[in-house]
Amino acid sequence: DTAVSQTPKYLVTQMGNDKSIKCEQNLGHDTMYWYKQDSKKFLKIMFSYNNKELIINETVPNRFSPKSPDKAHLNLHINSLELGDSAVYFCASSRTDSPLHFGNGTRLTVT
């Protein structure tokens, strides 16, 4: 009965590779997000999707691309991974006037 689930939990890969992180929510929310948490625990929004439309793109490199096949899913694709991409990536969802519900995160390590 997990509300927001993301896979994988851990992802270790080499520089230059392309990888994806999947996210699914079963809360019926209409907006989904991707946040990046750096090594200092700072959380910064990367994207949000509302009804399949990109709402925010916070100057994230275009190597990162969100893809939402439907309202319940928002996947994150990353091309040509760099060392600086190492972080914990959190998926979240919400509806208007409600708090964000977060997944448990994906720890990405680029070597």
Added chain:
Amino acid sequence: AQSVTQPDIHITVSEGASLELRCNYSYGATPYLFWYVQSPGQGLQLLLKYFSGDTLVQGIKGFEAEFKRSQSSFNLRKPSVHWSDAAEYFCAVGGRGGADGLTFGKGTHLIIQP
């Protein structure tokens, strides 16, 4: 631009003692305010939220927070901490629409001394 300041990076409290974590925000409209907690290796769990109404809000795990518009603050309190409260605490601000997401503070790391 909206922002959140948590002035204390680390706070150490003895078990059973009271706790207050500070949060100041900057937001151009009526803010929605949140406190989240993150245990090691875990995601973020909502402790409490303020949307409108009573400025003193109660949350889970015995936490409460008070919204003070004049001070642009939303401090988190707990009368008696437990060892299991050791975690990272994040204050966040957002708008009514939700689609803009939340802006988070840099977090306060809470350490509980026996």
